[in-house]
Amino acid sequence: MRWLALLGYTLAVAGLAAVFWHWVRGKSWDDSLSFALTVTVSAIGGQWMAAVIRLRAGRGNG
Numbered sequence: 742m743r744w745l746a747l748l749g750y751t752l753a754v755a756g757l758a759a760v761f762w763h764w765v766r767g768k769s770w771d772d773s774l775s776f777a778l779t780v781t782v783s784a785i786g787g788q789w790m791a792a793v794i795r796l797r798a799g800r801g802n803g
Contacts, residue, residue: 759774759777
């Protein structure tokens with residue numbers, strides 16, 4: 742169930758990013774989808790890196 746929520750959130754963010762980039766910035770759909778992919782990978786990668794840092798830090802480090 743948690744993965745389904747993550748997938749829905751990811752698709753919503755990517756879709757909004759693509760629509761914003763296309764309509765507001767006036768870019769092509771190819772550019773818009775590339776931008777949406779960049780936003781999605783950055784958001785998920787940032788969360789993954791934060792989780793790894795928290796795991797490695799342990800309880801006694803702050």
